[in-house]
Amino acid sequence: MRRNCTDCILDGTDACSRGAGRAVDDKICGDFFPTKVVEVDDDIVRKSIEYYGMDLQLNVAIEEMSELTKEICKHIRGKENRAEIVEEMADVFIMLANLQSMFYVSERELNRIITEKQERLKNRMEGEEV
Numbered sequence: 001m002r003r004n005c006t007d008c009i010l011d012g013t014d015a016c017s018r019g020a021g022r023a024v025d026d027k028i029c030g031d032f033f034p035t036k037v038v039e040v041d042d043d044i045v046r047k048s049i050e051y052y053g054m055d056l057q058l059n060v061a062i063e064e065m066s067e068l069t070k071e072i073c074k075h076i077r078g079k080e081n082r083a084e085i086v087e088e089m090a091d092v093f094i095m096l097a098n099l100q101s102m103f104y105v106s107e108r109e110l111n112r113i114i115t116e117k118q119e120r121l122k123n124r125m126e127g128e129e130v
């Protein structure tokens with residue numbers, strides 16, 4: 001069921017074009033679907049891999065993912081930490097771009113796998129509907 005954005009517990013305009021972020025019952029607002037990932041500067045990605053090396057960048061990727069994990073855990077425990085979650089999401093997006101570059105993953109390959117996985121999820125959810 002689609003919800004009116006006025007039901008949202010967040011009022012930050014960064015959350016979506018209509019100011020929504022999350023509905024009061026923890027269901028994601030039906031009007032907020034981030035279909036495009038943020039832009040990461042390819043040149044800075046390349047330079048950071050050259051400067052720090054692959055081993056260090058792999059460790060940083062692990063660290064950034066764990067920092068996001070930590071903030072999500074805090075949120076589950078009741079902390080109001082949307083800003084920290086967004087900050088860590090940005091770090092993880094940057095490191096995903098680094099991983100994409102280090103493992104020679106094209107957007108085409110990534111998008112193909114994303115489509116397959118989302119199709120599988122969609123079919124699973126439709127199979128569970130009563």
Ligand SMILES: [Mg+2]
Pocket residue numbers: 064067087088091
């Ligand atoms: Mg971080």
